[in-house]
Amino acid sequence: MRDGKTGGQIVERADDLFYRQGFEATSFADIAAAVGISRGNFYYHFKTKDEILDAVIEARIAASREMIAGWEAESDDPEQRIRGYIRILTDNQNDIMAYGCPVGTLTSELAKLNHQAQGAAGRIFTLFRDWLRGEFERLGCGGESDRNAMHVLAWSQGVATMANAYRDADFVDREIAEISAWLHDRAAEARA
């Protein structure tokens, strides 16, 4: 029942609250208040909290696919496309400084809760990982492509964590410039 107007709003508000407050710290009352419905009405749309989480993860996967499609539409050059991923750090700098990376923090929390949705959340990472690997392959990185994809993911996660810890925009800017330079080196190396 996640496709009605109210169902969609629940997922949308839950997504936001899970990001800003964390999954466990967000109660049904929080989501119901954000949507503007009663707690009882809630269970018409989702039977359990885990069902909402599954829907939120699905929504995040769909949103990620759209981002990727956007980078693919922007340019055919793999270096430019990968730069699209790095641009996430720039475009969401304020949110990242306040709440960290939505994917990394959710994955961390679910790991500690030993939650069943760990696998689903991991698929968001894998979506980006596989796409990045493909672009690095197109760039000519060959057997280093997956390694480079993981390196970019790890680097951006590290930047997000430290940006969140110190709320330091200059640090983020410097690291983005370094990732960008590293990527340029990979492209130059592949051309050689």
Next chain:
Amino acid sequence: MRDGKTGGQIVERADDLFYRQGFEATSFADIAAAVGISRGNFYYHFKTKDEILDAVIEARIAASREMIAGWEAESDDPEQRIRGYIRILTDNQNDIMAYGCPVGTLTSELAKLNHQAQGAAGRIFTLFRDWLRGEFERLGCGGESDRNAMHVLAWSQGVATMANAYRDADFVDREIAEISAWLHDRAAEARA
């Protein structure tokens, strides 16, 4: 009252549980059961959950200071000393794959909870940051020293997050080798 035998045990077990389950997901009942005391007895030692968190953070700061002292005792060479920090990833690989970095995940969680202890938790990062900066200065990195310190912190945090997401020991090994090589380059650059 954190200095008696039971008080110390509470902090020790709470530290472990906060790491493995998260701060919010860990209840007084969990800690009491782990220590082997009743919930009521608990409040003789700590009046609130936040007091336990403060004590846990203090304990982690003390433990971090001891680690740093160990690296300083091992070698006088700043490059070798910094390698001590990187070795955390090797020595705690299994725990990191299962639960992430204790500092990074706590900082993330407290940020989302908008918890008063955010500042205290941030001091653990600052302890390592300041020490690393000092060692990079001794290495001859000059004005780049703090930047390099933050880079090492971010890199290790990124590795921890992705190691936790994929439970991939090979990835950790490869990234450690890359951090090590990067550090070696910084040392060579400073000598030139």
Next chain:
DNA sequence: GTCTATACTCCGATAGAC
């Protein structure tokens, strides 16, 4: 589809006996 009312569990925290 949306509401109120409510059941039941667990939480952090307190009081007071021993």
Next chain:
DNA sequence: GTCTATCGGAGTATAGAC
């Protein structure tokens, strides 16, 4: 210093009126 008993509140979830 440790225990049992218990409070007040919040959490997830359900039943049933409208």
